[in-house]
Amino acid sequence: MLDHLKENNRAWAARRIAGDADFFSRLARQQAPEYLWIGCSDSRVPANEIVDLNPGELFVHRNVANLAPPQDANYLSVLQFAVDVIRVKHIMVVGHYGCGGVAAAVDGQRRGLVDHWLHPIREIWHDNRDELMAIADERARLERLCELNVLRQVRNVASDVFVHEAWARGQQLHVHGWVYSLANGLIKDLNATVGPAD
Numbered sequence: 328m329l330d331h332l333k334e335n336n337r338a339w340a341a342r343r344i345a346g347d348a349d350f351f352s353r354l355a356r357q358q359a360p361e362y363l364w365i366g367c368s369d370s371r372v373p374a375n376e377i378v379d380l381n382p383g384e385l386f387v388h389r390n391v392a393n394l395a396p397p398q399d400a401n402y403l404s405v406l407q408f409a410v411d412v413i414r415v416k417h418i419m420v421v422g423h424y425g426c427g428g429v430a431a432a433v434d435g436q437r438r439g440l441v442d443h444w445l446h447p448i449r450e451i452w453h454d455n456r457d458e459l460m461a462i463a464d465e466r467a468r469l470e471r472l473c474e475l476n477v478l479r480q481v482r483n484v485a486s487d488v489f490v491h492e493a494w495a496r497g498q499q500l501h502v503h504g505w506v507y508s509l510a511n512g513l514i515k516d517l518n519a520t521v522g523p524a525d
């Protein structure tokens with residue numbers, strides 16, 4: 328089963344070695360990425376591909392609606408490993424316009440477990456109700472909610488104790504907020520970068 332994917336894989340590995348004979352043996356020894364990407368699970372937002380990075384260059388955590396919930400053991404484990412062990416220099420929280428998770432959080436429909444997962448987005452909605460309701464166009468309102476969600480997750484990451492401990496020991500580490508556009512493939516920097524001096 329899935330023979331086409333296995334065939335794709337063999338062809339991909341062969342192409343890699345053709346261009347760089349040492350590629351896999353070098354990666355097998357160690358990973359030393361400089362970046363942690365916290366993004367959405369959406370299949371249209373493939374982390375490495377968007378920023379054109381090779382295997383070994385990007386540490387990745389993805390979940391529905393790119394959340395960084397301070398009680399989530401999965402996210403926290405990734406964050407601690409990235410900050411304490413790999414010592415990444417940058418963490419990017421990457422949302423995307425047209426995020427189904429963000430839309431589902433506020434459309435009033437019941438879906439089950441995911442409603443609980445998306446609860447932080449409903450809080451963001453309520454905290455920014457005036458700004459959001461002032462936007463007449465529903466799509467534009469959801470796009471703004473995607474941005475506000477990224478800004479909140481940047482704040483979550485930047486206020487985490489692992490990050491604060493890293494800054495206290497002089498580690499250079501910055502947290503960035505980005506939003507990706509499915510429509511044109513481009514990333515927008517929300518200019519919400521937080522670093523040790525902030």
Ligand code: CO
Pocket residue numbers: 367368369391392393423425426427428429
């Ligand atoms: Co999404």
